[in-house]
Amino acid sequence: MTERLSVLLREEADGLEVPSPSTAAILERGHGLRRRRRWTQAATGALVAAVVVAGGATGAHRLQADDDIVDPARAAEAFASQGAFAVGRDLYLGDEVVHWEESIKAIYYTSAGVVVRSGTSSDTNDGRSHYELVTPTGARSPVDVAMGDRIPGFEPDSSRFAYATQDSGRLEVVVHDVVSNRELARVVVLDHPVETGWEAPPVSIDGDVVWVRTGRGWTEVDWRTGATRAVPGTEDTYELQNGHYAVQRGSVWEVRAMSDQSLVGEVRTPEGWYAFFSPDGRLMRSFPDDVPDAEAVPSAFVHDVAAGSRFEHAHAGYDLGWTPDGNLLVLDGETVRVCEPLSDACTVRAFDDTGTVRLGGAPYES
Amino acid sequence: MPAPSDEAFAELVHAAWPGLYRTAYLLLGEHQLAEDLVQTALAKTYASWGKVREPAAAAGYARVVLANTAASWFRRRSWRNELPSSALPELPTSAEPSDRPAVLAALATLPPRQRAVVVLRYYDDLSVRDVAHALGISEGTVKSQTSAALLKLRAQLGDAVVPQETGARHD
Numbered sequence: 161m162t163e164r165l166s167v168l169l170r171e172e173a174d175g176l177e178v179p180s181p182s183t184a185a186i187l188e189r190g191h192g193l194r195r196r197r198r199w200t201q202a203a204t205g206a207l208v209a210a211v212v213v214a215g216g217a218t219g220a221h222r223l224q225a226d227d228d229i230v231d232p233a234r235a236a237e238a239f240a241s242q243g244a245f246a247v248g249r250d251l252y253l254g255d256e257v258v259h260w261e262e263s264i265k266a267i268y269y270t271s272a273g274v275v276v277r278s279g280t281s282s283d284t285n286d287g288r289s290h291y292e293l294v295t296p297t298g299a300r301s302p303v304d305v306a307m308g309d310r311i312p313g314f315e316p317d318s319s320r321f322a323y324a325t326q327d328s329g330r331l332e333v334v335v336h337d338v339v340s341n342r343e344l345a346r347v348v349v350l351d352h353p354v355e356t357g358w359e360a361p362p363v364s365i366d367g368d369v370v371w372v373r374t375g376r377g378w379t380e381v382d383w384r385t386g387a388t389r390a391v392p393g394t395e396d397t398y399e400l401q402n403g404h405y406a407v408q409r410g411s412v413w414e415v416r417a418m419s420d421q422s423l424v425g426e427v428r429t430p431e432g433w434y435a436f437f438s439p440d441g442r443l444m445r446s447f448p449d450d451v452p453d454a455e456a457v458p459s460a461f462v463h464d465v466a467a468g469s470r471f472e473h474a475h476a477g478y479d480l481g482w483t484p485d486g487n488l489l490v491l492d493g494e495t496v497r498v499c500e501p502l503s504d505a506c507t508v509r510a511f512d513d514t515g516t517v518r519l520g521g522a523p524y525e526s
Numbered sequence: 527m528p529a530p531s532d533e534a535f536a537e538l539v540h541a542a543w544p545g546l547y548r549t550a551y552l553l554l555g556e557h558q559l560a561e562d563l564v565q566t567a568l569a570k571t572y573a574s575w576g577k578v579r580e581p582a583a584a585a586g587y588a589r590v591v592l593a594n595t596a597a598s599w600f601r602r603r604s605w606r607n608e609l610p611s612s613a614l615p616e617l618p619t620s621a622e623p624s625d626r627p628a629v630l631a632a633l634a635t636l637p638p639r640q641r642a643v644v645v646l647r648y649y650d651d652l653s654v655r656d657v658a659h660a661l662g663i664s665e666g667t668v669k670s671q672t673s674a675a676l677l678k679l680r681a682q683l684g685d686a687v688v689p690q691e692t693g694a695r696h697d
Binding site for chain 2: 172183189
């Protein structure tokens with residue numbers, strides 16, 4: 161019989177020095193696996209839900225992959241690392257999928273979640289826009305603003321955003337809080353409107369300061385005190401984020417501080433490429449202005465502004481967005497890849513829906 | 527079942543870890559791989575918590591996941607390159623060295639699936655059906671693999687450890 165073999169095996173096992181478990185590592189892997197499984201299920205569930213909506217259900221349809229109660233901490237973590245994108249009328253937000261009643265036009269990051277801009281068309285220039293805050297757990301609340309054709313300023317570490325308006329015949333900057341859905345400030349910058357190609361000029365916000373394009377350069381506005389000043393040397397830029405602006409000098413983009421115009425970094429791109437900031441301003445992504453072969457999928461570079469380093473994302477194309485944490489979102493067929501900005505490490509998120517794709521942190525206002 | 531809290535799952539990890547680790551080490555014969563296998567099994571258990579019928583069954587579920595994961599590792603083409611079966615096993619830290627490596631050395635000469643069958647049947651005391659389920663193979667394969675494994679072990683460890691009349695136990 162084999163009793164002796166069993167005894168020897170048990171003696172062998174009992175004599176082992178067993179290391180302590182790394183509970184944190186196991187939980188981290190478990191959370192990651194769980195997220196991936198929920199994603200797969202959620203993408204499938206979105207199609208089912210679309211049928212429910214067509215059958216006459218009304219109101220918000222918040223979809224979850226299973227019946228679990230959403231843990232806010234995990235949802236926030238998933239949102240920060242995976243970001244958000246939309247396909248047609250479905251918003252993919254961290255681990256959650258939220259069905260929308262309108263086409264999604266753009267997604268802006270805030271510290272409380274995303275603000276979704278939607279309307280009858282996914283084109284930002286087509287029709288009225290509505291705005292709603294969606295938290296990482298999928299909860300929705302209205303953001304009562306009427307911004308129209310203009311470029312608002314958001315920052316991923318704040319619940320406030322800013323936009324400009326000229327509806328009163330003056331150029332005003334408005335600061336709005338998405339959590340309280342309250343207008344915090346309205347500052348008159350000029351007693352006349354300016355011509356910029358939009359209904360009102362673009363703005364950028366960083367804490368207590370808002371910058372607005374006024375004619376040939378940018379004007380800094382302290383929205384708490386109402387103080388304003390023209391920022392010198394900013395005539396040649398529209399790229400502004402987190403208190404930094406980038407000016408293109410040939411194949412070099414100089415990144416400078418709005419506060420004192422000091423140089424904070426340089427981004428080197430191939431000749432004729434354009435660059436956008438990440439939502440937190442630490443990174444830029446660059447891409448060719450023009451591709452001779454229309455079928456070709458160009459590469460993109462991601463640049464670390466402070467370090468001056470860059471990484472080439474081969475054939476990443478033009479459809480690129482960001483997560484709030486600064487990972488790159490790459491649209492690749494029927495998947496969205498979430499890639500570390502300065503390496504080729506990516507995770508893939510598949511979606512089953514059809515419709516226009518909008519990536520978080522990407523500019524869609526023209 | 528709803529997902530456990532991190533604290534509750536950490537308790538399960540601490541309770542189940544030693545037993546799972548010992549099984550993993552006997553299956554693989556290498557500390558780092560054993561640790562990785564147990565971590566993977568527990569992480570999968572966490573991610574698939576809905577399949578666990580009740581908290582008390584979680585450790586048993588994790589053991590099945592562990593065996594199943596090991597079997598999937600064995601199916602990888604590169605597995606033999608990663609862990610040559612002809613190599614002597616890494617010597618465990620033992621309170622009483624004596625002749626213990628002999629059993630591990632004999633186990634190490636078995637092909638991975640035969641080794642798994644022996645460990646699950648004669649260490650974890652699983653039935654033929656449970657071993658088949660855990661490794662994703664038929665009960666007939668479990669029996670034939672057991673028979674072949676015991677033949678090899680007998681040649682190395684002697685009749686005293688693996689007698690001639692040994693048949694398929696736990697049927």
